[in-house]
Amino acid sequence: MASLPIATEIDPEVMALVDRVAQRRGISSRAYAAEAIRRAAESDDDFDAFVQVGLDAIERGDVISHEEMMAELDQMIAAHRARCA
Template sequence: MNSRAITAELDDVTVALVDSIAAARGITSAAFAASAIRDAVAREAAVDGFVQLGIDQVERGETVNHDEVMRALEAMIARHRARCG
């Protein structure tokens, strides 16, 4: 896998936290930063994919009327209240 360096400006408090966490894990600050970026990118890509699914559904006309959704929610609330007293 090819790799490339990215430079980011961070405040002193954040750098100190990165250094502290990395030291506690026995890794370099750069390794921690790279891992944190990979994790953030994976989360953002998952969110983007989820949003795209919704966009695709709307474009296909796969939507539900607001009143229908509200009736379903009200029915769920009523069932919950009946169970919980």
Template structure:
């Protein structure tokens, strides 16, 4: 089984319908890149988002494990304050 090194480029294949492929090519052209470059960037962005999300969730779990919790009423009050702060004066 081939296992690429960190710096060696590797390829994947994914079936795409014609409309999706056309959209990828259009978006890539608008950014001055190839469809392959656009797809690689999109995969990288999705991966980074997933890593960040998992860290965010873990921070919440760790906080709860330490007993750093708030009540439903405190959460609702916090939320209402944020909503009120965004309302036009």
């Protein structure tokens, strides 16, 4: 896949950190920055998809009340305590 250039400004401390980490990994600072951007974007995309699952469930009405959830948790805690006693 062809690479596309990107330009941005970062403070000297962050650049020094990028340089140190890239050097330890044996790659260029540019390669490290590109990988870091990819990982951050994938993480944000995964989080957005996770949130969307919840929003879709709410839209379908596939939810339970806070009281129901707390009752389920109380039952789980009681069952765990009974096993551990």
